[in-house]
Amino acid sequence: MGYRDKLVLAPMVRVGTLPFRLLAAEYGADITYGEEIIDHKFLKCDRVTNESLGTTDFLERGTDTVVFRTCPQERDRVVFQMGTSDAVRALKAAQLVKVKDRPRDPAKWDEIADVVSALSIPVIANGDVFEYEDFKRIKDATGAASVMVARGAMWNASIFCPKGITPWEDVKREYVRKSILWDNDLKSTKQTIKEMIMHYSCLELPEGKGVNKCDTIADIAKLYREEEYYNSVLSNRNRTP
Numbered sequence: 385m386g387y388r389d390k391l392v393l394a395p396m397v398r399v400g401t402l403p404f405r406l407l408a409a410e411y412g413a414d415i416t417y418g419e420e421i422i423d424h425k426f427l428k429c430d431r432v433t434n435e436s437l438g439t440t441d442f443l444e445r446g447t448d449t450v451v452f453r454t455c456p457q458e459r460d461r462v463v464f465q466m467g468t469s470d471a472v473r474a475l476k477a478a479q480l481v482k483v484k485d486r487p488r489d490p491a492k493w494d495e496i497a498d499v500v501s502a503l504s505i506p507v508i509a510n511g512d513v514f515e516y517e518d519f520k521r522i523k524d525a526t527g528a529a530s531v532m533v534a535r536g537a538m539w540n541a542s543i544f545c546p547k548g549i550t551p552w553e554d555v556k557r558e559y560v561r562k563s564i565l566w567d568n569d570l571k572s573t574k575q576t577i578k579e580m581i582m583h584y585s586c587l588e589l590p591e592g593k594g595v596n597k598c599d600t601i602a603d604i605a606k607l608y609r610e611e612e613y614y615n616s617v618l619s620n621r622n623r624t625p
């Protein structure tokens with residue numbers, strides 16, 4: 385996997401699970417990072433082939449909890465971000481970023497430019513990329529080889545599409561369908577949908593309250609009137625040998 389001239393989905397806790405990575409790739413992301421997983425946690429996992437989904441799952445030993453799920457469609461594109469003891473602190477810092485309304489300094493593109501000029505390896509620039517045109521802007525400003533985006537993609541994964549943005553409601557629906565298809569972790573699905581709603585609307589409205597109340601992916605399907613799709617996915621899955 386090369387690191388030059390790539391559009392990259394940044395690592396995001398809870399958000400960067402399989403359906404979101406596939407969604408971002410569908411819109412044009414070349415490389416998609418998974419959420420950061422801490423080495424201690426990963427060491428306690430078993431690698432299991434999930435025949436009905438066609439995925440490789442890393443399950444917390446002795447439980448059904450999926451720590452990492454991947455599939456052949458993303459083989460040459462996915463990056464697994466492993467946290468070591470130092471990165472644990474980085475993860476804590478990253479989690480702070482997602483708290484809404486937390487004051488946050490603007491990204492320092494000029495400092496990235498300094499790093500780029502000091503190094504001969506490809507550098508991926510990241511920070512405050514919120515629309516497709518920003519990919520070029522940050523590359524021009526920094527001289528970086530590639531660009532990575534987190535929040536801009538979380539709010540609307542179609543940011544990667546050169547043809548223009550897709551309305552967030554449509555992107556959200558596609559995300560719901562992918563969460564159903566890949567049997568995504570409920571907490572991850574709820575968190576990701578809530579991030580989209582918080583950005584464009586408000587969690588206190590009926591939709592946000594509805595998401596909060598969902599206890600299963602079936603509830604999510606019902607809320608978004610995707611029951612028919614949910615039932616067809618489930619019956620196909622059960623038919624798989």
Ligand SMILES: Cc1cc2nc3c(=O)[nH]c(=O)nc-3n(C[C@H](O)[C@H](O)[C@H](O)COP(=O)(O)O)c2cc1C
Pocket residue numbers: 394395396397399419420465474475478479481482491510511512513532533534535536
């Ligand atoms: C919800 C969320 C979760 C994140 N999780 C991680 C993570 O697991 N590992 C990591 O290195 N950075 C994480 N980050 C930081 C992003 O990868 C990125 O560096 C940062 O948000 C700046 O990019 P942006 O301006 O495009 O949002 C996270 C950011 C957000 C918003």
